[in-house]
Amino acid sequence: MNLHEYQGKDILSSFGVRIQRGIVAKNANEAVAAAKQLTAETGTGWYVIKAQVHAGGRGKGGGVKLAKSLKEVEEVSGKMIGMQLITPQTSAEGKKVHQVLVAEDVYYPGASETSEFYVSVLLNRGTGRNMIMYSTEGGMDIETVAEETPHLIFTEEIDPSTGILPFQARRIAFNLGLEGNAFKEMTKFVTNLYTAYVASDASLFEINPVLKTSDDKIMAVDAKVTIDDNALYRHKDYLNLRDLREESAIEVEAGALGLNYVDLDGNVGCMVNGAGLAMATMDLIKQAGGEPANFLDVGGTADAARVEAAFSIILKDPAVKAILINIFGGIVRCDRVAQGIIDAYKNMGNIDVPIIVRLQGTNADIAKKLIDDSGLDVMSATEFQEAADKVQSVLA
Numbered sequence: 001m002n003l004h005e006y007q008g009k010d011i012l013s014s015f016g017v018r019i020q021r022g023i024v025a026k027n028a029n030e031a032v033a034a035a036k037q038l039t040a041e042t043g044t045g046w047y048v049i050k051a052q053v054h055a056g057g058r059g060k061g062g063g064v065k066l067a068k069s070l071k072e073v074e075e076v077s078g079k080m081i082g083m084q085l086i087t088p089q090t091s092a093e094g095k096k097v098h099q100v101l102v103a104e105d106v107y108y109p110g111a112s113e114t115s116e117f118y119v120s121v122l123l124n125r126g127t128g129r130n131m132i133m134y135s136t137e138g139g140m141d142i143e144t145v146a147e148e149t150p151h152l153i154f155t156e157e158i159d160p161s162t163g164i165l166p167f168q169a170r171r172i173a174f175n176l177g178l179e180g181n182a183f184k185e186m187t188k189f190v191t192n193l194y195t196a197y198v199a200s201d202a203s204l205f206e207i208n209p210v211l212k213t214s215d216d217k218i219m220a221v222d223a224k225v226t227i228d229d230n231a232l233y234r235h236k237d238y239l240n241l242r243d244l245r246e247e248s249a250i251e252v253e254a255g256a257l258g259l260n261y262v263d264l265d266g267n268v269g270c271m272v273n274g275a276g277l278a279m280a281t282m283d284l285i286k287q288a289g290g291e292p293a294n295f296l297d298v299g300g301t302a303d304a305a306r307v308e309a310a311f312s313i314i315l316k317d318p319a320v321k322a323i324l325i326n327i328f329g330g331i332v333r334c335d336r337v338a339q340g341i342i343d344a345y346k347n348m349g350n351i352d353v354p355i356i357v358r359l360q361g362t363n364a365d366i367a368k369k370l371i372d373d374s375g376l377d378v379m380s381a382t383e384f385q386e387a388a389d390k391v392q393s394v395l396a
Contacts, residue, residue: 001227004052006101007241008205008225015196017189018219020211022103024052031077032070034102046105049076051097054246056224057087057141063097066105073102088141098245106221110214116221117176118142119190120206121197124157130197132156132164132190134172138209164194178212185218193220200238201231250316257309259298266291268391269314269323269353271307273298273332281326284384288391293320307337308344315351322354322394324387329361338367342374354394355379358387 003011009019021042023034035047051063058064063085067073077100086094107114116138124131135153137145146153154175158164166187173186189210197205206224213219227238244252254261260275268290272278275297282292294317298310314323327337338359345351358381359367371380379394381387 001229001232001238001242002054002246003223003225003227003241004054004099004101004243004246005050005223006052008223009220011200011225012193012196012205012220012223015199016192017196018185018217019223020048020103020106020219020221022048022050022101024099025077025081025102026099027081028074028078031081031100031102032074035067035070035073038102038104042104044104047073048103048105049073049080050101050103051080051083051085052099052101053085053090053095053097054243055085055087055089055095057089058085061085061087061090061094063087077102095246106211106213106219108214112212112214112216114214115212116209117212118145118208119172119193119210120204120208121194121202122204122206124155127157129160130158130194132158132168132172132194134176134190136176138211142208158194163198164191166191180216182212182216182218185216186212189218189220200225201228201234202226203228250313253316254296254313257313258306259296259310259313261297261313262295263317264292264294265319266293267319267321267395269293269296269317269320271296271298271310271314271323271325273327273337277326277328281324284326284388285324285391288388288395290322290391290395293317305340305344307340308347311344311348311351315353320353322356322391323351324391325355325357325359326387327357327359327361329359329364329367333363334359334361334367335363335370338370341378342370342376345374345376345378351377356381356387356390356394358382358384 006024013019025031025034038044047067049065049067051058065076067076080100083097084094085097118135118138120133133155137152156168169187169191172190173183178186204226207220209221211219211221248263250263268285270281270292272281278295278297285292298306355378357371368380371378379390
């Protein structure tokens with residue numbers, strides 16, 4: 001579950017991580033009120049207006065603006081709220097901005113120059129350990145840094161049995177070239193950041209940039225946070241942070257129906273039971289010259305109602321030119337699935353795209369006969385290659 005910047009910052013602050021303070025506003029009047037409140041609380045005279053959408057690169061699309069007066073706050077927020085923000089991480093149509101974060105100015109003049117760093121905490125799947133990835137090149141796309149200057153990216157792996165140790169926090173601060181109070185602040189920052197990551201059951205905390213202010217404070221100016229969905233039962237309060245407007249409408253609908261669905265950009269819809277078989281089916285479609293339009297795992301209860309729900313979700317995608325149903329009958333019987341497909345097809349009326357059904361496992365022979373004798377415009381297959389050939393023929 002992805003969070004907005006302001007939500008991620010709230011979590012960070014609760015674990016003692018210093019943040020750039022801000023207030024969320026849903027219209028221009030609220031933005032002005034937020035700016036006045038920030039001035040009263042922090043003394044800031046300038047304000048940063050940030051679009052709150054689940055996408056990076058907001059500044060490149062005009063989603064981060066500096067306002068030097070309350071009038072500018074009103075003008076900038078008024079234009080930003082309601083706009084379709086297009087960034088390198090959104091689709092061509094962009095994302096609608098429903099709210100903005102009015103934040104304090106933290107790039108004020110002082111005794112030293114400000115510096116920006118990159119710090120993230122995530123799982124290293126190769127070692128099965130969490131790691132802190134960091135760089136002196138804050139404010140830039142980390143992918144660009146990795147490609148052009150990989151020697152400027154450092155990693156610190158954390159033993160889960162001990163958590164982050166003091167010497168590791170000090171090494172991070174040293175590699176970032178800090179000294180004095182900024183060095184001490186950074187060790188505290190990364191320690192509290194790692195604590196927040198573990199305690200919130202996150203799969204990602206990305207802070208870009210982490211700012212060293214002109215008076216040597218270390219703070220999170222941005223926050224990209226992803227919470228592990230599988231751990232939400234331990235964080236029921238986080239469920240209220242979910243913004244369905246930022247998610248794919250078709251994925252939200254599928255989730256409400258109990259289907260494991262991920263929307264993709266292909267032309268062949270998939271309906272499969274089991275995640276592993278679903279991945280193999282996507283490979284099969286690629287080999288047949290198609291592109292998977294979705295990942296859809298109907299689970300072990302592929303009855304008529306569930307199959308009909310899956311059909312309705314797949315057919316919402318206008319790019320789908322064929323549907324491949326690939327079911328392995330282990331616990332679930334293939335003949336029951338076949339009957340579910342037939343019943344769902346009849347309930348839905350005419351389906352305009354070709355359907356290829358491959359059923360293997362318990363009662364597969366009975367299932368094939370049911371499909372073949374149904375009189376419906378459905379092609380049955382037994383082997384993987386046979387299914388691939390039929391997918392290829394309908395796409396030709």
